[in-house]
Amino acid sequence: MTTDISQLEVHRPALTGHCYRMLGSVVDADDAAQETMIRAWKSLDGFDGRSALRTWLYRIATNVCLDELADRKRRERPMEEGSPSSGAPPLDALVQRPREHWIEPIADAYAIPTDADPSERAILRQSIRLAFVAALQNLAPKQRAVLLLIEVLGWSAAEVAETLETSVAGVNSALQRARATLAHRRDSAPAALSASQEQMLQRYVEAFERYDIDQLALLLREDATLSMPPYALWIQGPEAIRTWMLGLGCGCRGSRLIPTAACGWPAFAQYRPSPDGGHKPWALIVLELAGDQITGVNSFLDTETLFPRFDLPMELSV
Numbered sequence: 026m027t028t029d030i031s032q033l034e035v036h037r038p039a040l041t042g043h044c045y046r047m048l049g050s051v052v053d054a055d056d057a058a059q060e061t062m063i064r065a066w067k068s069l070d071g072f073d074g075r076s077a078l079r080t081w082l083y084r085i086a087t088n089v090c091l092d093e094l095a096d097r098k099r100r101e102r103p104m105e106e107g108s109p110s111s112g113a114p115p116l117d118a119l120v121q122r123p124r125e126h127w128i129e130p131i132a133d134a135y136a137i138p139t140d141a142d143p144s145e146r147a148i149l150r151q152s153i154r155l156a157f158v159a160a161l162q163n164l165a166p167k168q169r170a171v172l173l174l175i176e177v178l179g180w181s182a183a184e185v186a187e188t189l190e191t192s193v194a195g196v197n198s199a200l201q202r203a204r205a206t207l208a209h210r211r212d213s214a215p216a217a218l219s220a221s222q223e224q225m226l227q228r229y230v231e232a233f234e235r236y237d238i239d240q241l242a243l244l245l246r247e248d249a250t251l252s253m254p255p256y257a258l259w260i261q262g263p264e265a266i267r268t269w270m271l272g273l274g275c276g277c278r279g280s281r282l283i284p285t286a287a288c289g290w291p292a293f294a295q296y297r298p299s300p301d302g303g304h305k306p307w308a309l310i311v312l313e314l315a316g317d318q319i320t321g322v323n324s325f326l327d328t329e330t331l332f333p334r335f336d337l338p339m340e341l342s343v
Contacts, residue, residue, distance in 0.1 A: 033065055036079050040086045042136030042149060046173050047090035049100040049158050051131040051334055057093060061086040083178065084188045087170050099162040100128045103252040109261035112268025120257045127254040128159055130311050130325055132335045133286040147216035150289035152177045155311065155323060160207050171196055172203040214315060216289060225317050226291055236278040242267045246318040253324045285335050287311045294337045304341040306332050
C-alpha cells in the first residue's frame with residue numbers, strides 16, 4: 026500500500042503535541058513537526074508497515090526533538106526565577122527575557138488529534154498543561170522522551186528502546202529517574218471542567234470586562250500567581266494581584282475577552298482598547314484552576330506570535 030503526503034498530514038496535530046511536550050514552545054513544536062514531515066516523506070520507501078504509521082512518525086519526531094535539545098537550554102516559567110514581586114514594583118523590575126527563554130502556550134486544537142477517543146483526549150490535555158510541561162524541562166532530554174513515550178503514548182519499554190537505540194534496561198532506568206524527579210510535580214486536576222468551574226469562568230469574564238477587581242480577587246486562591254512573559258516579574262496572592270491591576274496593570278481596563286483553550290486549560294484572548302477605536306491584542310491569558318478557584322493567571326504578551334496560531338483576529342472593531 027502506498028502512502029501519500031495527505032496521509033502524513035492527518036497526524037500533524039498528534040506530532041505537534043508530542044513535540045510541544047518535548048520542547049515547551051509552540052513555535053519550536055511547529056518547526057519540529059514540519060521537519061518530521063520532511064524526514065518522513067524522504068524516508069517513505071523505508072517504512073515497512075511493521076508498526077502503525079503514527080508510531081513510525083512519533084519515532085521520527087522524537088529524534089527530531091532530541092536533535093533540537095542537544096544544544097539548547099531548558100525553557101522556564103517566571104515563577105522559577107525567584108521570589109514574587111510586590112503588587113507595586115518599581116519600573117526597573119520589569120525585566121524582559123527573550124522569547125526563547127520562556128515556555129509558550131499551545132492551542133488544544135493544535136496539539137490534540139481529532140480522532141482521539143475521550144480517555145485519550147483527557148490524557149493528552151493533561152500532558153500539555155503548563156505545570157507539567159515546565160516540570161518536563163527539568164528532565165534530561167532522553168528521560169523526557171522515555172517518560173512521554175511510555176506514560177503519555179503508552180509505548181512498551183521495548184518500543185522506546187528501539188526508537189532511542191538503547192536497551193530495555195536503559196529505558197527502565199531512565200523512566201525510574203524521570204518519575205522520581207517529577208514525583209511532587211504532577212497536576213492531578215481533572216481534564217474536563219465541572220459545571221461550577223464553567224460558572225466561575227463566566228464570573229471571571231464578566232468581572233474582567235467590568236474591571237471589577239474586587240470580584241476578580243474573590244475568584245483567586247490564596248496562593249494564586251500572576252505572570253506576564255516576556256517579563257520575569259511575577260506576583261502572588263489576591264491582594265498583591267489586586268494592587269497590580271489597579272496600579273501598573275490598570276491599562277487593561279475596558280478590555281474584551283474572547284474564549285479559547287490552551288495547554289488543557291481555559292484561555293482567553295485579551296484585547297485592550299485602542300486609541301484609534303476598537304480593541305487591539307494584548308495578551309493570551311491561560312488560567313489554571315483547582316476546584317472552583319483560580320490558581321494561576323498566565324498572561325502571555327507575545328500576541329504577534331501566538332494569536333495567529335490560535336486563529337485569533339489581530340483586532341476587534343468594536
